[in-house]
Amino acid sequence: MPYTFDIHPEDKLIISHLSGELTPELMIALRKDVISDSRFSPAYSAIDDVTGVSVISITNEQLRQMASVSVLQPGARHALVVANDLQYGLARMYASYAEFSEYEIQVCRSIDEAYDWVIKK
Numbered sequence: 001m002p003y004t005f006d007i008h009p010e011d012k013l014i015i016s017h018l019s020g021e022l023t024p025e026l027m028i029a030l031r032k033d034v035i036s037d038s039r040f041s042p043a044y045s046a047i048d049d050v051t052g053v054s055v056i057s058i059t060n061e062q063l064r065q066m067a068s069v070s071v072l073q074p075g076a077r078h079a080l081v082v083a084n085d086l087q088y089g090l091a092r093m094y095a096s097y098a099e100f101s102e103y104e105i106q107v108c109r110s111i112d113e114a115y116d117w118v119i120k121k
Helices: 024-036 060-068 085-100 111-119
Strands: 003-008 013-022 045-056 077-081 104-108
Touching (some): 003 024, 045 111, 077 085, 085 104, 104 111
Parallel strands (some): 013 045, 045 077, 077 104
Antiparallel strands (some): 003 013
């Protein structure tokens, strides 16, 4: 499977790991699976680890559309963990597209950095 996720109610945190080819369909499928999980709450924060992504097949417009729709409520934090400069650049674009949302977004270079930022609300 190109993604896995776990929901940690004790930390109010959703952690997702994506791998392989990143597509809009993959992002939509992950969101659907997360929100259909009985442990999900829109009040939780999220960490998306895309360090395992090897191919990015998403246009700027698709990225903008994905960033404009969030399953998180205002006040939540969303960290994107990246492994290289290409992923970093695309994650920053996603963050800038999501700028007008009411949740905070941060691009991180490690899962530990992301966890520290998300938990320090």
